[in-house]
Amino acid sequence: MPDARNLTRAELRKAIVLLRMEMQRQQIRQEGELLLQPLKQARNVGQSVRGSLGGSLPLWGAGGAAALALLFGRKRRWIRLLRVGIALVPIILQMRSKPEPQDPPAPSTHL
Secondary structure, eight states: OOOGGGOOHHHHHHHHHHHHHHHHHHHHHHHHHHHHHHHHHHHHHHHHHHHHHGGGHHHHHHHHHHHHHHHHSOHHHHHHHHHHHHHHHHHHHHHHHSOOOOSOOOOOSOO
């Protein structure tokens, strides 16, 4: 800002208006950040949940669907789903613990 002693009244008024506008702009930006902070936190929580679940998101979805079926299903259905779940748990755990196949081993040159 130029030296205020050499400015006319109109120039001083203009400088004051510009300063007020800048201050209002900064206040609006700060209030907008405060309003958006819960949304940003919710997005971060969603990303951390997705990251912690990793590649097992379909498995969690199936588990959630089974849990809902258990909660809202009839007694016979509940027992049947429980038996199926107990039967599938070892298979699913085995599939998850298997390492992904890499490149096939190189063929040996000697017989």
